[in-house]
Amino acid sequence: MDQGKLIIFSAPSGSGKSTIVRHLLRRDVPIEFSVSATNRAPRGREENGVDYYFLSSEEFKSKINSKAFLEWEEVYPDHYYGTLNTEVDRIWANGKQVVFDIDVEGGLNLKKQFGKRALSVFIKAPSLDVLKERLMARNTEDQENLNMRLDKAQSEMAYAKYFDLVIVNDDLEIAQEQAYQKVMDFING
Ligand code: ADP
Ligand code: 5GP
Numbered sequence: 001m002d003q004g005k006l007i008i009f010s011a012p013s014g015s016g017k018s019t020i021v022r023h024l025l026r027r028d029v030p031i032e033f034s035v036s037a038t039n040r041a042p043r044g045r046e047e048n049g050v051d052y053y054f055l056s057s058e059e060f061k062s063k064i065n066s067k068a069f070l071e072w073e074e075v076y077p078d079h080y081y082g083t084l085n086t087e088v089d090r091i092w093a094n095g096k097q098v099v100f101d102i103d104v105e106g107g108l109n110l111k112k113q114f115g116k117r118a119l120s121v122f123i124k125a126p127s128l129d130v131l132k133e134r135l136m137a138r139n140t141e142d143q144e145n146l147n148m149r150l151d152k153a154q155s156e157m158a159y160a161k162y163f164d165l166v167i168v169n170d171d172l173e174i175a176q177e178q179a180y181q182k183v184m185d186f187i188n189g
Helices: 017-026 057-065 085-093 104-117 128-138 143-157 172-188
Strands: 006-010 031-033 036-038 052-054 069-076 079-084 097-101 118-124 165-168
Touching: 006 017, 006 104, 006 172, 017 031, 017 097, 017 172, 036 057, 057 069, 057 079, 069 085, 069 104, 069 143, 079 085, 079 104, 085 097, 097 104, 104 118, 118 172, 128 143, 165 172
Parallel strands: 006 097, 006 118, 031 097, 036 052, 118 165
Antiparallel strands: 036 079, 069 079
16 A cells, blocks of 8 residues: 555553554554554563564664664653554555554654654643543553653643644543544545
8 A cells, every 4th residue: 555544643641542542443443553662661461562562672772773663762761662664564555544652752753754644643631630640540650650751741732733633532432432533534535
């Protein structure tokens, strides 16, 4: 597929983008998830090749050097994340559109590269307090990682205006339905 499309979901950690992307993947939408690479450790039930390709720091850096990434970011200090060229090509070759769950800077980077072929969606929690509550309730981060994510969330919020679309994730069902409609319109448009 030469003119495959990209659907990019970005947001500060804890806003609900993974929840919304997982919902879309369960519905009748011709999309496939771009599994990113990272050097962070798996958490909970995360599986290699499903949630992420979990790499050592050395492996990650070697892929940067060999230009294996379409984009990559040091999202948090010493925590690297990146989109592999092979992943996107594989999904387009399958006749599907690619859906991304990536950080705000990575999302804007892809939008800049692909222009109208990309729909960039910013998921916004109703407030920073709500975001903090959700992140704490998710119970996946130790204190240091939680603080790192909350520190970054405030500055990331300021990027919302550069996205094609902002979805406020207050009531989850409403946010999921809105995401579904917009993605279907984009794919069919
Ligand atoms: P992100 O991928 O942006 O880091 P998650 O999808 O992991 O965020 O969501 C963070 C937490 O908030 C999860 O525990 C999720 O179940 C919960 N959550 C997501 N959306 C809502 C919502 N609208 N109302 C209440 N809790 C939510
Ligand atoms: P987490 O550790 O919670 O899974 O992800 C942390 C942040 O990294 C999230 O904002 C997530 O969207 C982002 N992220 C995941 N994969 C990628 C990627 O391939 N590139 C970029 N730039 N960010 C990513």
